Amino acid sequence: MNMKKYNEILIGSGPAAYKMSNLLAKTSHSVLVIEGFEFGGTCPNYGCEPKIFLEGAARTVLQSQQLVGRGISQPAKLDWQALMKTKLSRFDPWPDETHSIIEKSHDVEEGYAHFIGDKTVSVNGRQYQADHIIIATGQTPNILDIPGKEYLHTNYDLLSLKTLPSRVAVIGAGFVGLELATLVAAAGADVTMIIHSDRVLREFTRAEDKMLVEAMKERGIKFIFNANTQKISQLKDELIIATDQGEVRADYILNVTGRHPNIEKLALDNTNIKYDHHGIKVDDHMMTSVDGIYAIGDVVSRQEPKLTPVAEFEGQYLFDYLTGKTTQPITYPLIGQAAFTFPEVARVGVNADSVAGDSQYQIKRIPLKYGSLYAGQNDQVSTLTLVFKGKQLVGASEIGDYAADDINNLIPIIGLQIDGNEYRQKVMTIYPTLGDKIAGLLP
Known part of the structure; x- marks a missing residue:
């Protein structure tokens, strides 16, 4: 050949x-x-x-x-x-x-x-x-290997769905599941989330996790935690999801149990x-x-x-x-993450929960709802969490309407290891946004 x-x-x-x-x-x-x-x-x-x-x-x-x-x-x-x-x-x-x-x-x-x-x-x-x-x-x-798995749909299907079903069940609650649940619920679907464990985004703090779930519940999204999906069957014009926490009836089932x-x-x-x-x-x-x-x-x-x-x-x-431009091993930069839910959650660096009680770290939690920008949007849940090691900011997370943009303000401070004095001497951000407040939050 x-x-x-x-x-x-x-x-x-x-x-x-x-x-x-x-x-x-x-x-x-x-x-x-x-x-x-x-x-x-x-x-x-x-x-x-x-x-x-x-x-x-x-x-x-x-x-x-x-x-x-x-x-x-x-x-x-x-x-x-x-x-x-x-x-x-x-x-x-x-x-x-x-x-x-x-x-x-x-x-x-x-x-x-x-x-x-x-x-x-x-x-x-x-x-x-x-x-x-x-x-x-x-x-x-991933596709759940259960009886009736042929009724399961992935994000590939939902993101091209021309007609929105009335009732959508979402199995899984990672980034994709929460984001798509937010989307279809905003469009008017009745949404039930079926979650295998006792919480959703483990990359974030428990407090942020709880606040996100509560905000979604207030908009009518239902959550069933610690539930194992056992089988799916069709009865007339609806689907029945059998779990060890009871049955869920739906018109469409989104399977987002990971990749x-x-x-x-x-x-x-x-x-x-x-x-x-x-x-x-x-x-x-x-x-x-x-x-x-x-x-x-x-x-x-x-x-x-x-x-x-x-x-x-x-x-x-x-x-x-x-191509010979480097011989050095790969070194990753500081990487931020966000879930585009409503409210958003975003994070970077050290997770506050992972260092709680460690005297090397100091944790600040700042409610943002009193700022004019957040108050003007009636953003009542916005909370910024900062983690310091000495005077250096090493971690940040936020839940709120502008969490991704807010955390993007903080990634350079952590990644470039800028202290408060250097920041205040070299940066003056737009007033009266979160960027304006950061100077006062840094030691």
Whole structure:
């Protein structure tokens, strides 16, 4: 067989691989990009991009509801069909556009790659080798293995749903589950969340977790904690979800019980590549246990959160490493996280709960509802939590309508290790927002 060889083979075309693809397009390298699903991956097609697009309308509706009697007499109403029409017109062309951009510079195979040895991948019956093979296949949704699982839907389905069901059950309460529950409830669906454990976002403090749940309950979203989903059945025109906490009746069931590494089709057992249930194991240069094979993005087994900016950072790093621009091991920056619920929750650095009682750390909790900006929005729950080690800010989290933007104000202070005096001498932020208050909060 005449086997074609490249400088690089990219398996996947999501944020990590797309970053590398664009960088490699500026070189003379020969590159093959293999994609068996949607070009561009989850984020622009079924994840963060369409989610934040839809959140813009949902937030406006919920803020208007929050202001009834405080200057707004008629709250906004979300038109799901019109919203989804605008969403589909924006995002449906993206896979083809991404494919076209990649194809201008690189060879492309549409199909699923699998390894037939440590150095060879096969796709569509053709075999390829490369100096560097980069696995960037991301993650894929978990599906509960229970009777009636054929009635379960994922975020892929819901984010293209043209007609909104009356009753939506959400199984799971991580970032995606809470965000999508917020969205469909804002559009008028009756929402019930079925949660396996006793709380939702464990990345945040228990206080923030509780405040978020209470705020969502006040808008009519129901929560069933410590519930194991046992089976799903259809009765006439409704679905019955059987749990050990009773039955839930719904018209649509969203399964958001986490994600797992998208490696099933790669046939890694034909190689010496090591992996676990978190993903493919790599060293500090993103190389797998096989020389010349690398992994980047959400498919990697690592402690850092599996986020689009992290995937792109790894794509940039690996390009620099493979092209000789660096020999240093990868060092991750400070990484912020947010759930675009209503209210939002956002965090960075040290979690206050993890250092409670440790005399090395000092924790400040500041209610923000008294500030004019927050009071004007009737944002009653906004609370900022700051963690200091000596005079250095090392952690921050917030629940509130502007949590993501507020925490973004604090990430440079922590990441660049700026103390209060330096901040006050070099920065004067816009008054009277949270940025204005930060100077006074830093020791």
